[in-house]
Amino acid sequence: EPEVTQTPSHQVTQMGQEVILRCVPISNHLYFYWYRQILGQKVEFLVSFYNNEISEKSEIFDDQFSVERPDGSNFTLKIRSTKLEDSAMYFCASSQTAYNSPLHFGNGTRLTVT
Amino acid sequence: GIQVEQSPPDLILQEGANSTLRCNFSDSVNNLQWFHQNPWGQLINLFYIPSGTKQNGRLSATTVATERYSLLYISSSQTTDSGVYFCAVEGMDSSYKLIFGSGTRLLVRP
Numbered sequence: 443e444p445e446v447t448q449t450p451s452h453q454v455t456q457m458g459q460e461v462i463l464r465c466v467p468i469s470n471h472l473y474f475y476w477y478r479q480i481l482g483q484k485v486e487f488l489v490s491f492y493n494n495e496i497s498e499k500s501e502i503f504d505d506q507f508s509v510e511r512p513d514g515s516n517f518t519l520k521i522r523s524t525k526l527e528d529s530a531m532y533f534c535a536s537s538q539t540a541y542n543s544p545l546h547f548g549n550g551t552r553l554t555v556t
Numbered sequence: 557g558i559q560v561e562q563s564p565p566d567l568i569l570q571e572g573a574n575s576t577l578r579c580n581f582s583d584s585v586n587n588l589q590w591f592h593q594n595p596w597g598q599l600i601n602l603f604y605i606p607s608g609t610k611q612n613g614r615l616s617a618t619t620v621a622t623e624r625y626s627l628l629y630i631s632s633s634q635t636t637d638s639g640v641y642f643c644a645v646e647g648m649d650s651s652y653k654l655i656f657g658s659g660t661r662l663l664v665r666p
Contacts, residue, residue, distance in 0.1 A: 473652065484659060485599070485642060490652035498652040531597060540652055544589060544604040545644075550597055 444468045446548035448534050454554045455524055463519045463551045465534030474517045475535040475545070476509065478502070485533070491517065492540070524555045558583045558647040560657035568663045569633050577628040577660045579643030587646035588619050589654065590628050594639045602628070602641075633664045 447466045455461050467474050476488040490497040491509055508520045517536075521528055534548045559582040569575055579588075590602040603610050603617040605626065610617055614633075619626040630637055640661050644654035 475653075477654075485644070485656040487653040487655065492652070498650060500653070533599060541586065542604075544601045545654060546601060547591075547599040550599075552597075 446534055446536055446546050448532075448548035448551050450551060451549065452552045452554070454556065457526060457555055458523055460520065460522050461524060461553065463521075463532050463534075463553070465517045465519075465548055466515050467517055467534065467536035468538075468546055469515070471536035471538050471546075473497075473537045473540055474509075474511070475537075476519045477533045477535060477547075478530045479533065479550075480530045488519075488532075497540075521553075524553075526555050529553055529555045558585070558645060558655050560643060560645055560655055562641075562643055562657035562660050564660060565658065566661045566663075568665065571633060571635060571664055571666050573633050573664075574629070574631045575633060575662070577630070577641050577643075577662075579626040579628070579645075579657055581624050581626075581643075581645050583624070584648050585621065585624075585645040586648055587654065588621075588626055589644050590617055590626070591642045591644065592637075592639050593642060593659070599642075630662075633662075635664045635666055638662055638664050 449464045474491045479485045489499040489503045531550045533550045537543045561580045592600045605617045605619045607621045614631045616629045640659040642659045644656045
């Protein structure tokens with residue numbers, strides 16, 4: 443069964459550094475998302491992306507964050523000038539359509555900011 | 557924004573027991589999904605169920621959209637069912653984001 447793949451599985455970075463989290467969505471999916479989960483808390487929506495542009499973003503997704511689809515397969519989340527509170531599990535997800543289709547998550551990237 | 561409440565927050569079962577998890581939401585939705593987060597942190601989609609009833613093996617789910625709740629049934633529970641079960645909904649004013657509940661943490665003991 444096709445799956446969403448994320449790399450790396452774990453990223454450690456120092457405060458103030460930039461990180462790029464990478465995702466390869468399922469190949470025939472058209473909608474891409476990033477969610478995050480701070481340890482022990484609920485899963486929070488960050489951003490959705492369709493047709494090479496952001497469709498919706500949450501209040502969390504401020505100027506520190508950006509997303510990009512640099513080629514036909516990859517979908518990236520860039521976090522500039524990381525802060526301690528950015529430490530979380532970041533999940534990439536994709537779906538075939540915006541309506542009437544399930545969301546498929548990758549295994550996540552655990553980001554630790556020291 | 558739309559609120560999602562799940563109950564119970566924690567549940568401990570003996571292997572073989574049945575359970576019902578509940579998800580209440582505060583407004584009309586056009587999308588509701590159930591996920592299982594296993595002990596390794598993976599989020600697995602169990603059901604896409606904005607209304608009606610679906611079954612998949614020992615799991616089934618029912619959503620009564622007019623009354624704004626959904627139920628997830630687990631029958632003959634196994635230790636591998638342990639983890640956190642999340643309900644997530646998409647409001648009528650948004651077509652691109654799911655709002656997650658706080659989850660039900662399930663532990664199935666052998």
